Amino acid sequence: MTDRPLHHHPRRLLVTGGAGFIGANFVRYRLATYPDSRIVVLDALTYAGSLASLEPVKAQPGFRFVHGDIIDQPLVEQLLRDESIDTIVHFAAESHVDRSIHAPDAFVQTNVLGTLSLLNAARSVWLERGMAGCRFHHVSTDEVYGSLDPADPPFTESTAYAPNSPYSASKAASDHLVRAYHHTYGLDTTTSNCSNNYGPYQFPEKLIPLMVLNMLQGKPLPVYGDGLNVRDWLYAEDHCRGIDLILHYGRSGETYNIGGHCEKTNLEVVQALCTAMDELLPQSPHRPHHRLITRVKDRPGHDRRYAIDARKIAGELGYTPAESFSGGLQKTIRWYLDNPDWWQPLIENGYQDWITRQYG
Secondary structure, three states: OOOOOOOOOOOEEEEEOOOOHHHHHHHHHHHHHOOOOEEEEEEOOOOOOOHHHHHHHOOOOOEEEEEOOOOOHHHHHHHHHHOOOOEEEEOOOOOOHHHHHHOOHHHHHHHHHHHHHHHHHHHHHHHOOOOOOOEEEEEEEHHHHOOOOOOOOOEOOOOOOOOOOHHHHHHHHHHHHHHHHHHHHOOOEEEEEEOEEEOOOOOOOOHHHHHHHHHHHOOOEEEEOOOOOEEEEEEHHHHHHHHHHHHHHOOOOOEEEEOOOOEEEHHHHHHHHHHHHHHHOOOOOOOOHHHHEEEEOOOOOOOOEOOEOOHHHHHHHOOOOOOOHHHHHHHHHHHHHHOHHHHHHHHHOOHHHHHHHHHO
């Protein structure tokens, strides 16, 4: 994987939020790459978590699922002890900016207090009992850095934090707690701040799956404001490879930005989706799909641009994203077309009702 020095050798992992989008992608990637690994998934199965996302690995001998909340510190401590966990990979989070604007309390509860609970459990079991060779990896977001103007250089690991939404503020707080537990207590921690992820199994409140499923149903494709807000796009499997490199070779106490080298405006992404759907579904009664694009009122505090400078992880760990945006988009759309059994129950359970109210 890399000729860099090995800093940690993960064997028995606790993956929080492993039934969510990126967490489930990581679990599948990890067990495919290291079939002898032990992975214990801890997930509360809130609205965006799905056991169906773990169906491909549930029969593997190294896999275990535990339904529980990261706030439950005694449960976490018990899992660390009983399973001899040497690595925590912390994905569990409330992650949708729009929901944080309307209901910020849940984001503080999960993202801040939940992270604190995990850190306290790791400190209690690993440090106070003298367990060596254990690592806590925290998965965060580029949104903690705030917003960039078009001419600004991309975010680096030394960019000052300037969160602008309740979601990004809660993630910034959790990042600071992880850093503090490393410096105060000597806990072996690493943090990654990633750009916008996309790929299979993503809950359809996020831009790409929302647009794909709306096109299949002939529903409007809501685009905030002028549609020129810029995001850096990262295919989920590339993100998982980056995390895996950090687990093995990342230096303790360090932060690594994981980006896709792929800045696109929201409107460009939606237009690319429409073009791809026109090609993949020539029989669709809704072609050309760009006619479904609908401008809606911009959301409060909408950051104008995010962009990741990923030179640190490239230079130290040899990481570069493998998937092109066009290739990743094709794979993602085909997955949703081929897996209605995964997303159809979400529609039947009314997830679109909240989204319809949101876009008004």
